[in-house]
Amino acid sequence: MKKTALAVVLLLFLIPFASAEDSDGDGYENPTENFTIWDGADAFPNNPDIHDPVFSTGCDPPVATLDLGEPVIFTCTIGNEGPIGVDVYIELGEHSNLINQFKAENLSINSNQIVEFQVKVSGLSEGVATAKLSIYARANGSASHTIDLPIEVTGEEWAGLSSQSNVGGNPDISFINRALDDTSAWLSDNTPWQFSRMNAGLVVLLIGLGLIASIRKYRARKMWIQNMEKKTESDRQTEARFDQIRRADTHQHHIEPTIPESPKFIIKSKK
Numbered sequence: 001m002k003k004t005a006l007a008v009v010l011l012l013f014l015i016p017f018a019s020a021e022d023s024d025g026d027g028y029e030n031p032t033e034n035f036t037i038w039d040g041a042d043a044f045p046n047n048p049d050i051h052d053p054v055f056s057t058g059c060d061p062p063v064a065t066l067d068l069g070e071p072v073i074f075t076c077t078i079g080n081e082g083p084i085g086v087d088v089y090i091e092l093g094e095h096s097n098l099i100n101q102f103k104a105e106n107l108s109i110n111s112n113q114i115v116e117f118q119v120k121v122s123g124l125s126e127g128v129a130t131a132k133l134s135i136y137a138r139a140n141g142s143a144s145h146t147i148d149l150p151i152e153v154t155g156e157e158w159a160g161l162s163s164q165s166n167v168g169g170n171p172d173i174s175f176i177n178r179a180l181d182d183t184s185a186w187l188s189d190n191t192p193w194q195f196s197r198m199n200a201g202l203v204v205l206l207i208g209l210g211l212i213a214s215i216r217k218y219r220a221r222k223m224w225i226q227n228m229e230k231k232t233e234s235d236r237q238t239e240a241r242f243d244q245i246r247r248a249d250t251h252q253h254h255i256e257p258t259i260p261e262s263p264k265f266i267i268k269s270k271k
C-alpha cells in the first residue's frame with residue numbers, strides 16, 4: 001500500500017515534465033527533442049504573437065537571361081531568424097521554360113545562422129519564367145518561405161552548347177560537368193582556394209596525365225629490368241659477335257673492289 005502511494009506521488013511529480021509545455025501560451029508547444037519545429041512545435045516559444053519559423057533569404061544573381069541550353073547557377077542564402085535551430089527541406093518547382101538541375105536538399109540551420117546553397121537551372125524554351133524555390137520547415141504544411149528566381153530565356157541557341165555538340169550531334173557530357181562540379185566543390189572545401197569547374201577540370205587532367213606518365217615510366221622500367229634479366233651471357237656474346245660482323249661488313253663494303261660498273265652504263269643508255 002505504501003509502495004503504491006509512493007509510485008503515485010512519483011508519477012504526479014513526473015507528469016509536468018512529460019507533458020507538453022507552452023511557455024508563451026499561444027497554443028503551440030515548446031519544441032523538444034521528440035517534438036521539433038518540423039513536427040509543429042513553436043518556433044518562437046517566448047513570443048505569443050508568432051509560432052512559425054521565419055527566414056531571411058537572398059539569391060545572386062537576382063535575375064538571369066539565358067540562351068537555349070545555357071545554364072545559370074544561383075548562389076542563395078537562407079538565414080534562420082528564430083531563437084531555435086530548424087531543419088528545412090528545399091526544392092525547386094518545375095517550369096516548362098526551364099530545365100531544373102537542382103537536387104532537392106535538407107539543411108539544418110541554427111538560430112541566426114545563414115546557410116549558403118546553389119541552384120542550377122538551364123534554358124529550355126523561349127519565354128519569361130519564374131523559378132520558384134520553396135523552403136519547407138514543417139512536415140505537414142505548405143512552404144514556409146518561397147524565393148522567386150526571375151529568368152528570361154531567349155530564342156538563341158547558347159554558343160557554349162553548339163561548340164560542345166559540333167561532333168556527333170548532342171553528346172551528353174553533363175555527367176562530366178557534375179563530376180567536375182563535385183570535384184571543384186570538394187577542392188574548394190578542402191583547400192584554401194576557390195575552384196571553378198574549369199580549374200577542377202585542369203586539376204583532374206593534370207593528375208590524370210601525371211598518373212599515366214608515372215605508370216608508363218614504371219612499366220617501361222620494369223620491362224627493361226625483365227629483359228636485362230632474361231639476357232643470358234651467351235646471348236650477349238652472340239649479339240657482340242653479330243655486331244662485329246655487321247661492322248666488318250660495312251667496312252668491307254666500302255672498299256669492295258668487285259662492284260660492277262654496269263648500273264652506270266644502264267642509266268646512261270636509257271637517256
Ligand SMILES: [Ca+2]
Binds near residue numbers: 024042044047050051
Ligand atoms: Ca510563440
